[in-house]
Amino acid sequence: MVGAGAAGSALAGRLVERGADVLLLEAGTAERPPEVRDVGSLAATLPDHPWNWAYPVLLRRGTPAVVPRGRGLGGSTAINGAVWTRAVPADADGWGVPGWTYEELLPYFVRAERDLDEQGPRHGADGPVPVRRPAGQLRHATVDRFLAAAERLGYPAEPDKNAGGPPGAGPVPSNSLDGVRVDAATAYLGPRVRVRTGAVVTRVRLQGSRATGVELAGGEIVEAGQVVLAAGAVATPQILLRSGIGPAGPHELPVGQGFSDHPAVYLPMRTDDPPAHPHAPIAQAALHLDTGADPAGDVWVLQFVRPFAAGGDLHLMCALGLPHGRGELTLHPADPAGPPRIEYRYLQEESDRRRMRHAVRTAAELLRAGLGTRTAPDGDVLGVDHRLDGWIAAHLTTAVHMCGTAAIGRVVDAELRVYGIEGLRVADTSVLPTVPRRGTAATAVAIGEKAADLVAGA
Structure with a gap:
């Protein structure tokens, strides 16, 4: 197996429980x-941090960026905001893949988690991942104002973001415990x-049309009866392309073509509240909403209760949950062995620009409804x-949910x-036909859980 991230860790752990012989190769560190x-x-999402792959990307024409991806055991689940929201029914059912409907994926979501707040057959009680919503001293003062502001504006409550119900405002589940x-x-x-x-894997070793192992940087060969790539939505296609599996390779497949992710901007805000508790998760409340074309919710506003820099503003993350734009990942023609070329092609469609404006204006409405003070735009x-489009373009980022x-x-x-x-x-999340409307961590782990059944039954 290649990659000890969200899906890879779950898959390896479950296979070993069943007695399988697994060697898990991870390019990063265990420290x-x-x-x-x-x-x-x-801090580990900063470009110069050793736990961050820090891929250079192009978000849209003229907008370069550096995107974080986890570089060590746990992958991006070790450096992200610890948001644990599942794909919603419309995501999985919309993929149209036998065996991957929401009801068929639900047992894997349940098997992964130990939900400490919600009980019942659609929530896990014995899984390895603890799940909590902010409460008590860990719940920032702005959370209740966020939810009250959303209610004041007429948005429905969604107290359990993992219930598979209609979109609304509610606390954000987190895979964290005691800080x-x-x-x-x-x-x-x-x-x-x-x-x-x-162990940096450069390519899959092929004998004709059969995988026989992988090759590491430096030339070492690791032989295997079966190879599973779980290196993430960037490194997995990179390995496939280097192996001759791709649009222009001897094994022609559309690897790297048509990926999706969540374009986002951060709306800064200020309040007079005391700082968040040291053990509090960063993202604590979210409003998922329908802009008029998607009852499952096509945009969201996510509240961050801690500033990105000491003494700085708090932020509301405004994002498209169901983007229409598609990106492309290819090997860099000047350096195929180096980082891939990643073009997100964000906001090329007017429908995406319109809905991003809607998300930003909704965040501003939440602030006016009593949440806090807007500092920009x-x-x-x-x-x-057209002015808001310019502001969004100047502040554009990504939720890193490729x-x-x-x-x-x-x-x-x-x-x-x-x-x-x-x-x-x-x-890993490479296999999802489109990005889920919410975060990807819980779904990535569910992929690993499901893959364990598939591999064990092969």
Whole structure:
């Protein structure tokens, strides 16, 4: 197996529980500095942090950026905001893949989690990932004002973001406990799992149309009866392309083509509230809403209760949950061995620009309804479409939820087997046909859980 991120850790852990012989290769490290464990810190997402792959990307024409991806055990679940929201029924049912409907995925969401707040058959009680909503001293003062403002504006309440119900305003579930970010590796990789860190896989070894192992940087060959790529939505397609599996390779498949992610901007805000508790998760409340074309909710506003820099503003993250735009990942023609070329092509469609304006204006309405004070953009920008488009373009970022670089139905079949290649599977968010409307961490782990059943039953 390649990659000890969200899906890879879950898959390896479950297979070893069943007695499988698994070697898990991870390019990053096993050492966890304090900021990786601390749920209140996003320090590891900074470009120069050793736990961050820091991929250079192009969000849209003229908008370069550096995108964080986790570089160590747990992958991006070790450095992200610890938001634990599932895909919604419209996501999975909309993929149209046998075996991947919401009701068919639900047991894997349940199996993964130990929900400490919600009980019942649609929530897990015994899984390895603890799930909590902000409460008590860990619940920031702005959360109740956020929810009250949403109610004042007529948005429905959604007290359980993982219930699979209609969109609304509610607290955000987190995979953290007592201030510690519980990443997928911490949850799943026990001492019985053989893990080799610092193992950078460059390509899959193929004998004709069969995978026989992988090649590491430096030329070492690791042979295997079956290879599973779970290196994430960037590294997995990169490995496939280097292996000759892709649009221009001898094994022609649309690897890296048509991926989706959530374009986002941060609306700054100020309040007079005391700082968040040191053990409090960063993202604590969210409004998911329908802009008029998607009853499942096509945009969201996510409240961050801690500033990105000491003494700075708080933020509302405004994002498209169901973007229409699609991106492309390719090997860099000047350096195929280096970082890939990633073009998100955000906001090229007017429908995406319109809905992003809607998200920003909704966040501004929440502030006016009693949440706090907006510090940008100015009113003459907020009220004029072309000016707001310019402000959004200048502040554009991504939620880092890339999906679809090796999608089911295009690159792999419903059992995650790469078309035309024996002994090779993909098991990470690369396989999702489109990005789920909400965060991806819980769904990535569910992919690993489901893949364990698929691989064990092969």
